[in-house]
Amino acid sequence: xxxxxxxxxxxxxxEELYSFINNQALPGTDVIEKNFxxxxxxxxxxxxxxxxxxxxxxKKLQMDLDRWxxxxxxxxxxxxxxxxxxxxxxxxxxxxxxxxxxxKKLDKEISSIAGPQLVVPIMNARYALNAANARWMSxxxxxxxxxxxxxxxxxxxxxxxxxxxxxxxxxxxxxxxNFKLKNSSWKKVNQLLIQNHKLELQTDKGVVKLEDExxxxxxxxxxxxxxxxxxxxxxxxxxxxxxxxxxxSKGDPAGISDIIIESAISTICDHEDSVAAVDxxxxxxxxxxxxxxxxxxxxxxxxxDGKKLRRKLNPxxxxxxxxxxxxxxxxxxxxxxxxxxxxxxxxxxxxQDGSEIPEGILDAFVTSLCAIHxxxxxxxxxxxxxxxxxxxxxxxxxxxxxNMLFTKVEEVLGLEKFTxxxxxxxxxxxxxxxxxxxxxxxxxxxxxxxxxxxxxxxxEMHTSxxxxxxxxxxxxxxxxxxxxxxxxxxxxxxxxxxSGVAQIGKGMWAMPDKMADMLKxxxxxxxxxxxxxxxxxxxxxxxxxxxxxxxxxxSKHFEIKKRQKAKLENLLQIPVVKKxxxxxxxxxxxxxxxxxxxxxxxxxxIDQGIxxxxxxxxxxxxxxxxxxxxxxxxxxxxxxxxHGICSRKQVLEIxxxxxxxxxxxxxxxxxxxxxxxxxxxxxxxxxxxxxxFQGKDQPSGYTEPLLHLNRLIKKN
Numbered sequence: 001x002x003x004x005x006x007x008x009x010x011x012x013x014x015e016e017l018y019s020f021i022n023n024q025a026l027p028g029t030d031v032i033e034k035n036f037x038x039x040x041x042x043x044x045x046x047x048x049x050x051x052x053x054x055x056x057x058x059k060k061l062q063m064d065l066d067r068w069x070x071x072x073x074x075x076x077x078x079x080x081x082x083x084x085x086x087x088x089x090x091x092x093x094x095x096x097x098x099x100x101x102x103x104k105k106l107d108k109e110i111s112s113i114a115g116p117q118l119v120v121p122i123m124n125a126r127y128a129l130n131a132a133n134a135r136w137m138s139x140x141x142x143x144x145x146x147x148x149x150x151x152x153x154x155x156x157x158x159x160x161x162x163x164x165x166x167x168x169x170x171x172x173x174x175x176x177x178n179f180k181l182k183n184s185s186w187k188k189v190n191q192l193l194i195q196n197h198k199l200e201l202q203t204d205k206g207v208v209k210l211e212d213e214x215x216x217x218x219x220x221x222x223x224x225x226x227x228x229x230x231x232x233x234x235x236x237x238x239x240x241x242x243x244x245x246x247x248x249s250k251g252d253p254a255g256i257s258d259i260i261i262e263s264a265i266s267t268i269c270d271h272e273d274s275v276a277a278v279d280x281x282x283x284x285x286x287x288x289x290x291x292x293x294x295x296x297x298x299x300x301x302x303x304x305d306g307k308k309l310r311r312k313l314n315p316x317x318x319x320x321x322x323x324x325x326x327x328x329x330x331x332x333x334x335x336x337x338x339x340x341x342x343x344x345x346x347x348x349x350x351x352q353d354g355s356e357i358p359e360g361i362l363d364a365f366v367t368s369l370c371a372i373h374x375x376x377x378x379x380x381x382x383x384x385x386x387x388x389x390x391x392x393x394x395x396x397x398x399x400x401x402x403n404m405l406f407t408k409v410e411e412v413l414g415l416e417k418f419t420x421x422x423x424x425x426x427x428x429x430x431x432x433x434x435x436x437x438x439x440x441x442x443x444x445x446x447x448x449x450x451x452x453x454x455x456x457x458x459x460e461m462h463t464s465x466x467x468x469x470x471x472x473x474x475x476x477x478x479x480x481x482x483x484x485x486x487x488x489x490x491x492x493x494x495x496x497x498x499s500g501v502a503q504i505g506k507g508m509w510a511m512p513d514k515m516a517d518m519l520k521x522x523x524x525x526x527x528x529x530x531x532x533x534x535x536x537x538x539x540x541x542x543x544x545x546x547x548x549x550x551x552x553x554x555s556k557h558f559e560i561k562k563r564q565k566a567k568l569e570n571l572l573q574i575p576v577v578k579k580x581x582x583x584x585x586x587x588x589x590x591x592x593x594x595x596x597x598x599x600x601x602x603x604x605x606i607d608q609g610i611x612x613x614x615x616x617x618x619x620x621x622x623x624x625x626x627x628x629x630x631x632x633x634x635x636x637x638x639x640x641x642x643h644g645i646c647s648r649k650q651v652l653e654i655x656x657x658x659x660x661x662x663x664x665x666x667x668x669x670x671x672x673x674x675x676x677x678x679x680x681x682x683x684x685x686x687x688x689x690x691x692x693f694q695g696k697d698q699p700s701g702y703t704e705p706l707l708h709l710n711r712l713i714k715k716n
Contacts, residue, residue, distance in 0.1 A: 040362075104444075105383040115264070118264045124613070130538055135332050136239075265334065280346075345359055367563070393425070451490075456539040461632070484573075514621075519546065591637060599655065604667070686707055
C-alpha cells in the first residue's frame with residue numbers, strides 16, 4: 001500500500017498509479033490528462049453508491065434465502081413453494097420474450113473461429129507473452145513432450161528417434177482424418193510440390209491431390225524452396241513445415257519437419273482469480289503488462305537452463321495464396337481482458353470520503369484506456385473492439401450496472417458507444433437462473449458466455465448454506481443441477497443467437513501433465529456446444545485444437561437446437577443430504593482433500609503473491625488452481641462444520657496434518673516458508689483456517705476479502 005497520494009479532482013491517487021497513467025498509458029491515446037481524472041472521479045462518485053446498493057441486495061437476498069431454509073428445514077423440499085418464494089423476493093426475475101443479441105464489430109476469433117482459449121495471469125509478463133504467442137504451436141513438440149505419445153522410458157533431453165517416429169505416425173493419421181487425399185494417404189507422400197501456386201503431392205504411384213482442394217490456401221518460400229504448405233479445416237489453419245535437413249524430418253520421406261497448428265484462438269489476460277493483486281504496486285504490474293500487449297512492445301527477459309532469453313510478441317505469418325497473392329495470418333491469440341468483479345475495492349485510489357475505489361470501476365477505466373493504443377494500431381482487434389470479460393455478477397441488475405459503467409467509460413475516453421464488449425461469466429447461481437435476462441441487459445455488448453464448475457459450485461453451496469449438508473465435491477458433477485447448468489448455458493446462448501456471432505465457453509482442464517486424458521475427454525466440451533474451452537497451457541491449446549478439427553461446432557449447434565431445453569426445475573435442485581450416513585473415515589478423507597487443496601493454494605498466495613500455479617493435490621497430481629478452487633473447498637468445509645458433520649477441533653487437526661504434507665510437497669522451492677510446526681506464526685496457515693471457520697459469513701462465499709487482508713499484512 002502506498003502512503004503518498006496525489007490529490008486531484010476529489011480523488012487521492014497513489015503516486016505510482018498517477019505516474020503510470022500520465023506518463024505511460026495516456027500518451028498516444030488523444031485522451032487529455034485532466035479529462036481522464038475528472039471523468040474517473042465523476043463516474044466513480046456517481047456509481048459507487050449504486051454499486052453499494054447492489055451489494056446490499058446480494059446480502060438481503062442471502063438473508064431471505066437463509067430464513068426460508070431455516071423455516072422449512074424439517075420439511076421435505078418443496079420445489080413449487082421454493083420457486084414461488086424466490087420469485088417473490090426478486091431472486092428469480094420474470095423472463096421476457098425471445099431476442100437475438102445485436103453485438104457488432106466482433107473479430108472472427110469470436111464469431112467464426114472455434115478453438116481453445118487460454119487464461120493467463122496478467123501480472124506475469126513471460127506467461128502473458130507465451131499465451132499471446134500460443135496462436136501457433138508445434139504439434140510435433142506438443143506430442144513429443146507429453147504423455148500423448150506413450151513411452152516405457154521417461155522423456156529425456158536427448159532426442160529419441162523412436163519417439164519421433166511415433167509422433168510422425170500420429171500426425172499422418174491426423175492429416176488423413178482431416179485433410180484426406182484422393183485415393184491415397186499422407187503416409188505415402190514423398191514430396192510436396194507447388195505448380196502454378198497449386199498443391200500437388202508426390203507418391204510412388206504418381207501425383208495425388210486433396211480430396212477437398214478448398215482446404216489448401218497457399219505456401220511459403222524460403223531461399224527459393226518451398227518451406228511451408230498452408231491448409232485450413234473448420235476455419236482452423238495448419239502449416240506443414242518442409243525442411244528435409246532437420247533432424248525431426250529424418251523419418252519422413254516427404255521431408256516434413258513439423259506441423260504448426262493454430263491453437264489458442266483467444267486468450268483471457270486475467271486481472272482476477274489467477275493473480276494476487278492487493279494494492280497499487282500489484283495493480284500497476286498487471287496494467288503495465290496489458291499496456292505492453294496493446295502497444296505491442298511488451299518484452300520479458302529471463303534465464304532458463306543457464307541461458308538468457310528474451311521474449312516478445314510474434315509477428316503475423318505471411319504466405320503466398322493459391323491465386324499467387326501475398327497474404328498473412330494473424331500471429332497472436334485475440335487478447336481479452338478479465339476485469340475483477342463488483343465486490344472488491346482497492347487502496348490505489350481513495351474517494352472524497354476516504355473510501356477505496358471499487359476495483360472493477362478502476363479496471364474498466366485503466367484497461368480500456370490501455371486498449372485505445374490497439375484501436376489505433378489494430379495489432380489485436382482488427383475490428384476496433386475492446387473485449388472485457390466480467391466475472392462474479394449476480395443477476396440482471398448487476399449486468400445492467402456493468403453496461404452503464406462501460407457506457408460511461410466510453411464517454412470519458414471518447415470512444416464510440418459499444419466499443420467495449422462484455423463477456424458474461426455464468427458462475428453465480430442468480431445469473432444462471434436469470435441468464436437470458438442478464439444477456440438482454442448487454443445485448444449490444446455481449447461477446448461471450450461460459451460455465452465455470454468451481455465458482456458456480458461454490459456459490460451453490462453458499463447460497464443454500466442453511467438447506468443442509470452438501471454432498472461430496474466429487475459427487476457434484478453427477479448431480480442434476482450441474483447437468484442442467486451446463487446445458488442451460490448453451491441452450492440460452494443458442495436461443496439468443498450466439499452461434500456464428502459470439503463465444504459459448506466451457507471450463508478448464510486442470511491437469512496440465514495429463515494430456516492423453518485431455519485428448520480423450522475434453523472433446524465432450526465441443527459435443528456439449530462450446531465453441532471455445534479453457535486450457536491450462538500453450539501445449540494443451542495445441543492438443544485441444546485437434547478436437548476442433550474433428551468436430552465442426554457450428555454444425556453441432558444446429559443439432560443441439562433441436563434437443564429438449566434444460567429445465568429451471570432441475571437448476572433449482574439443491575445438492576444436499578439431509579441425513580448423511582458417512583463414516584468418520586469418509587468424512588476425514590473428504591476434509592483432508594479439501595484442507596490440502598486450500599493450504600497448497602493459500603500458502604503461495606499469501607507468502608509469495610502467486611495467484612495461479614500448478615499445485616500438487618493430496619495424491620501429488622499437479623492441478624492448475626486459482627481462487628475458484630479455493631472457494632469450493634472452503635465452502636464445503638464451512639458447510640459441513642455448520643451442519644455438524646465435523647467439529648472445529650477435527651478440522652483444525654486435519655489442517656495441521658495437511659500443512660505438513662504441503663510443506664513436504666514444496667520442499668524444493670527455495671522461496672517457500674513452512675507452516676509447520678509453528679502454525680501460529682504462519683499468516684498463510686492462519687488465512688487458510690479463517691477461510692474455513694469464517695467461510696459461512698463471507699460475502700457469497702468469496703475468498704478475496706480474507707486473502708487480500710492477510711496478503712497486505714504479509715507484505716507490510
